[in-house]
Amino acid sequence: MKEISIIGFSDLGEQFYSFLNQENLVLNVFDDVYQSNQENIKANLFNQYSESNSNNFYVALGYKHLKTKENILNKLQELNKKTPNFIHKTSFVNNTAVVETAVFIYPMCNVDKNVEIGKGSLINNSVTISHDTKIGKCCYISPGVIVSGNVNIGNYTFIGSGSIISNGVKIGENVIIGVGTVVTKDIPDNCSVIGNPMKFLKQPLILK
Structure with a gap:
């Protein structure tokens, strides 16, 4: 079973998920407003990504948050997480x-x-x-x-x-x-x- 994480889950994050989705996929979502009733999606607070045991991260922050996106990617690199x-x-x-x-x-x-x-x-x-x-x-x-x-x-x-x-x-x-x-x-x-x-x-x- 493959596990991935998406940071940010507004429209852009949902698009990412639609492209990445496959059978036996467990998704960790890091977004303060997103809630899920699906068993294969785990909702977390936005800044909890640094505490996660997940390893593959996609940062779904849009055009208004490009420098924030870079900061998060740098933090993930420090944590030895993969950003495919x-x-x-x-x-x-x-x-x-x-x-x-x-x-x-x-x-x-x-x-x-x-x-x-x-x-x-x-x-x-x-x-x-x-x-x-x-x-x-x-x-x-x-x-x-x-x-x-x-x-x-x-x-x-x-x-x-x-x-x-x-x-x-x-x-x-x-x-x-x-x-x-x-x-x-x-x-x-x-x-x-x-x-x-x-x-x-x-x-x-x-x-x-």
């Missing part, structure tokens, strides 16, 4: 790509040659990542994003659904790219952008 990758069977990842730990890749994604994906990043449905692109740690790439070749994406960056990132662009850390944005030039750290043509916002986008 998940790559959906319908996604293609080139054998030259480097995928670090705790990366979650949803269905119908295409990851090209020499791509690097940093620890804890999430690649949502139907994302294309072209050759020689580097994605930092704990990034969140929403459905339908197209990332062209030789792109560099910094840590903790959120890219909204349907955005297109042009070839050779450099995107800083802690950047928010709004839905449907076409990125044709570099974006510094801590910026919010949106639109086609892309414009920089004076006030940061609020992710809802």
Whole structure:
């Protein structure tokens, strides 16, 4: 019987569970609000993961909590817990790509040659990542994003659904790219952008 643990069990955690679920699976959930009547799901308080005897952990914290996600992954590493990758069977990842730990890749994604994906990043449905692109740690790439070749994406960056990132662009850390944005030039750290043509916002986008 296989046992896994998911930290955070809102919509994202339930999606993780739907992908990971299989017969004879025991699930430990760490979330302060989740309750379960299912025998194979054990509900625990959010911060009790550090006291758990479980060994395989998936951290299901979304785009609003990317730095918190990194902190938890670092703590799990200190505790010698495993944080496996998940790559959906319908996604293609080139054998030259480097995928670090705790990366979650949803269905119908295409990851090209020499791509690097940093620890804890999430690649949502139907994302294309072209050759020689580097994605930092704990990034969140929403459905339908197209990332062209030789792109560099910094840590903790959120890219909204349907955005297109042009070839050779450099995107800083802690950047928010709004839905449907076409990125044709570099974006510094801590910026919010949106639109086609892309414009920089004076006030940061609020992710809802």
